[in-house]
Amino acid sequence: MRMSEYRxxxxxTMMYDAVPVNxxxxxxxxxxxxxxxxxxxxRQPFMFALHREGVSRVLPHSR
Incomplete structure (x- = not known):
């Protein structure tokens, strides 16, 4: 893990030694x-989201 500039x-950023993936x-x-x-x-990255269980999420438009 390290900090890097992305877009x-x-x-x-998690960089792998054995595969060309960040x-x-x-x-x-x-x-x-x-x-x-x-x-x-x-050409395009694979987008994903990680959600922690047991923690309530605050959505920007739910207030």
Whole structure:
């Protein structure tokens, strides 16, 4: 894990030794971390979200 710039924003990045993949993470709130799996040679990243169980999420439009 290290910090790297991804699309103009410094983000937490997990870099793998054996495969050409960087997983980039950005924190939204205490329970939500979206990510992008940036695979060398692919035009678009694979997007995903991690959700922590047991923590209530605050959605921007739910207030």
């Amino acid at each position: 103009g924003i410094v983000s937490a 997983d980039v993470f950005r924190k939204v709130d205490a329970a939500t971390v979206p990510g992008a799996m940036d695979v060398r040679g692919r």
